[in-house]
Amino acid sequence: MSDKNMPRSYDGPPDYRNVGLHGMSPKTTHDEKSRFNFLAHLNRHLASEILPGVKTAYETRVEPKNPFPNHRNQVRKALLEDSLFQHWSALRRGTMELRQQAGRWVTLRQANELNSKAAEMTKDDPRLVLDANLDIPKYLSSIDHHCMPGSYHDELVPGDVTGAANYDVGIFVTTGGGLGRFSDGGGQAVVQWMQKNRPDFAPKRILDIGGGLGQNVVPIAQAYPDAEVVCVDTGAPVLRYGLARAKSLGVENITFVQANAEDLSRFPDGHFDWVQSTMFLHETSVKAMPKIMKESHRLLAPGGLVMHVEQPQYAADMPLYEQAIRDWDAFYNNEPFWTKMHELDLDQWMVDAGFSRDELVHGGVAAVVDASLFPEHANDDVEDYGRKAAWHIVGGQKSDAVKEAAQ
Ligand SMILES: C[S@@+](CC[C@H](N)C(=O)[O-])C[C@H]1O[C@@H](n2cnc3c(N)ncnc32)[C@H](O)[C@@H]1O
Numbered sequence: 001m002s003d004k005n006m007p008r009s010y011d012g013p014p015d016y017r018n019v020g021l022h023g024m025s026p027k028t029t030h031d032e033k034s035r036f037n038f039l040a041h042l043n044r045h046l047a048s049e050i051l052p053g054v055k056t057a058y059e060t061r062v063e064p065k066n067p068f069p070n071h072r073n074q075v076r077k078a079l080l081e082d083s084l085f086q087h088w089s090a091l092r093r094g095t096m097e098l099r100q101q102a103g104r105w106v107t108l109r110q111a112n113e114l115n116s117k118a119a120e121m122t123k124d125d126p127r128l129v130l131d132a133n134l135d136i137p138k139y140l141s142s143i144d145h146h147c148m149p150g151s152y153h154d155e156l157v158p159g160d161v162t163g164a165a166n167y168d169v170g171i172f173v174t175t176g177g178g179l180g181r182f183s184d185g186g187g188q189a190v191v192q193w194m195q196k197n198r199p200d201f202a203p204k205r206i207l208d209i210g211g212g213l214g215q216n217v218v219p220i221a222q223a224y225p226d227a228e229v230v231c232v233d234t235g236a237p238v239l240r241y242g243l244a245r246a247k248s249l250g251v252e253n254i255t256f257v258q259a260n261a262e263d264l265s266r267f268p269d270g271h272f273d274w275v276q277s278t279m280f281l282h283e284t285s286v287k288a289m290p291k292i293m294k295e296s297h298r299l300l301a302p303g304g305l306v307m308h309v310e311q312p313q314y315a316a317d318m319p320l321y322e323q324a325i326r327d328w329d330a331f332y333n334n335e336p337f338w339t340k341m342h343e344l345d346l347d348q349w350m351v352d353a354g355f356s357r358d359e360l361v362h363g364g365v366a367a368v369v370d371a372s373l374f375p376e377h378a379n380d381d382v383e384d385y386g387r388k389a390a391w392h393i394v395g396g397q398k399s400d401a402v403k404e405a406a407q
Pocket of ligand 1: 137140152153186209210211212213214215216232233234235238259260261262277278279280283284288
């Protein structure tokens with residue numbers, strides 16, 4: 001039974017039963033739904049009730065003993081000595097581990113069904129382009145990102161999609177519905193940004209790099225139905241699942257390609273009008289980033305746009321306490337590049353990749369969440385640093401002058 005018509009006294013996450021289902025959604029029992037609900041509520045409690053206390057503890061008892069820090073690492077190390085931070089951090093880590101256990105269990109017990117369904121839905125479909133010989137970069141293969149067993153690429157059996165299905169069902173626990181019904185509120189927000197800021201933009205070819213199982217590229221493909229959309233990722237399980245998921249949602253214009261975004265030489269120069277990445281760069285590496293940025297610039301047609309959407313950078317005006325809390329994922333949630341990536345001068349990296357400074361594009365987006373299903377999130381002001389569904393855009397638009405020169 002849906003709870004959407006029931007009165008509510010607690011301003012917590014919506015019921016898991018409101019999450020949107022598609023043709024690849026794993027089935028969940030009553031107990032499994034309750035487990036997701038419990039974990040989502042625990043995360044919300046940690047963000048809304050405990051984290052403000054950690055801030056007070058920092059101001060009243062940690063900082064006075066460790067005055068005048070000049071780097072976020074000093075703040076983090078000082079916080080490590082505080083019992084409230086220890087409890088908050090251990091519980092937050094616990095919710096990640098329990099999310100993965102809960103999601104893994106849901107998907108493993110129906111692995112055969114899920115794998116067969118994906119195989120059936122993608123059989124002989126030219127929109128699934130896998131490369132069994134692709135080397136998974138070390139920055140991916142050596143880490144279980146955010147405690148996710150096997151990250152995005154491991155296959156337990158040939159044709160495996162269970163890792164992708166686990167990501168799909170479990171993300172609700174961490175975001176508490178803040179990404180909307182289909183966990184695609186980021187993609188929807190990017191579409192809104194584009195329609196508002198570039199109303200006449202009519203891309204013919206769109207590339208999403210590090211697109212995973214396509215949650216955020218599906219709204220883009222829906223908004224530009226005449227465009228050919230390509231979603232590139234290194235993980236075969238996410239791509240198989242992604243194509244089957246997109247088709248089951250009636251989206252037919254996305255091709256899922258297994259490739260490393262550092263080398264997309266399979267596509268010619270200037271092939272895409274829009275190169276998008278969403279919450280991707282932080283899972284690469286400092287060595288990979290220049291190659292990815294160069295490829296994005298090379299692949300862009302004159303007049304086209306590159307958009308990288310990420311959590312905000314640690315700018316000089318961001319308080320060190322906030323930086324330290326945002327850095328939690330780097331140290332306790334298996335996101336090793338998170339810390340370095342958020343201190344980089346992304347504008348400079350875009351310039352080094354070939355954009356001029358006046359071609360750079362900046363903006364901000366917040367996840368679009370269907371208020372009828374997730375009323376609490378419509379006006380949510382709880383700040384869960386590093387988790388809040390609000391991101392910065394660092395982008396670039398190749399000037400038309402290049403187009404004119406080429407003609
Ligand atoms: C945090 S997920 C984001 C997925 C998706 N953009 C979204 O918004 O849901 C990052 C994705 O980047 C992929 N990835 C990381 N490095 C990559 C690379 N060098 N080339 C292609 N994909 C990569 C991972 O496999 C993973 O699926």
